[in-house]
Amino acid sequence: MSFKEEITQHFKKGQELYLRHISVDCVIFGFHQNKLNVLLLQSKYAGDWALPGGFILKQEHMDDAANRILKNRTGLHNIYLQQFHVFSEPSRSTKLMNQQFLKNAGVVMEESWMFERFITVGYTALVDFSKAQLIPDSFSVACEWHNVNSLPGMILDHREILNTALLQLQTNLNYHPVGYNLLPEKFTMPELQKLYETILNRPLDRRNFQRKITGTKILKKLDETKKGVAHKAPNYYKFDLKNYKKALKGGMGFQLS
């Protein structure tokens, strides 16, 4: 099936499958080798990059739609994924923009549910870079991680959505724990600190960080040190899942210095 046929099919089926006017866009942050990346798709014909997104099935919970999108792009599931903001600027997408996209694809349509105005709900997640199996959707040629400090051109208001998510991630770092399903089962304190530093984009005091994190009780210290490393071997920790999840809801309430 050609792309033209595929997309035409998709557009027709979509009208029956999805709620109109509403989309979901996911800002999926990935952490790997002390870099904070975000998952982007390159549009087959627009050239610019887009957040992984999609629509809500007529009988689907919006959270499930977001999880479905995440799963389809990365193979990951059971990830802490949460809505953070609704973007509803009437001019955020226009009929002309959407038609242009199709024209580039060689498809001519006068009317479609896709040409109508969309309000989008932003979701954000933090995943383990290395565990994700990236798969582009049918509109895209590429599905890649991009460093948040060097982002390519992006479609519509996706840059704004991304910035909002990043700001929110940084703000929430003081109140909500981070790291589960992002770090390996066992990890060291310096590894956890690097994660925080990468998100905040600034250095933290090693000793104060340890004191504060330890104070939250979200960690369990293991009777094991990392092997085969130069210099003093750091201790292994794992998350105390019970307290971790409690902190996810209730907050941890400390300020990072």
Add this chain to the structure above:
Amino acid sequence: MSFKEEITQHFKKGQELYLRHISVDCVIFGFHQNKLNVLLLQSKYAGDWALPGGFILKQEHMDDAANRILKNRTGLHNIYLQQFHVFSEPSRSTKLMNQQFLKNAGVVMEESWMFERFITVGYTALVDFSKAQLIPDSFSVACEWHNVNSLPGMILDHREILNTALLQLQTNLNYHPVGYNLLPEKFTMPELQKLYETILNRPLDRRNFQRKITGTKILKKLDETKKGVAHKAPNYYKFDLKNYKKALKGGMGFQLS
């Protein structure tokens, strides 16, 4: 025009006017005489109470829709009103529930955009109880303030929406100022404290409260004391609007004891 005609008209026009599947519900808190109230509408035929809500015009920003609803119910505008959560449970409203509502109203319709599934965006605001001119919408017999501690039966998931808003209001109290367009131009420290205590539903230490609020610089102390009161006359304050708005965005960052 009878209600039956009116509602039939409304339903037909709505299809042209509004985005489908999306609604807005406002949790409008009102403060008056040291009580925290919330604005509710009583459905003409359902009996239960509902949050003031509505739909988004085809070319309207969602924030504008929320402000329009607030304005229509209370006459108030330029109020700090913000989205706080999207409620998208597929079963939160059903065709049967909506049809039943109409049947009660004596209107029989087989199909309507109103019967379709709705995702609703919750907005929250805090207004001056006494400045609001309450006006029910055409679906409602009453538009009244209800104390948050004694709420009546509510339709759909409106109770859950309200609870979410209240929790969020309490949580945000540590980071965002409250009181502007809620207290009179000039107010006393005990009055401001009462507002905080009412929202948090617990007493605060008078002296520590004053020290912390003063520390945020959102207040300007006036050279004037309240007249005609028993006991020592408290000083008047007003908000330093510049710092207040800065704190609205950036946060104040203190914990209330």
Add this chain to the structure above:
DNA sequence: TTTTCATTGCGTTAATATGACACAATGATA
């Protein structure tokens, strides 16, 4: 007029949290 007294403004103190830094222990590498 004088006294009473609930309330306000300002201050104190102890406990706790924070930011900045010191130092010994570790263990692969030189």
Add this chain to the structure above:
DNA sequence: TATCATTGTGTCATATTAACGCAATGAAAA
């Protein structure tokens, strides 16, 4: 065996917080 970057633990001055004391105020009571 010595080196040395890194880790674990601790110290200390300062800031913040929670809890409370006390004199000043001024309408109401005596």
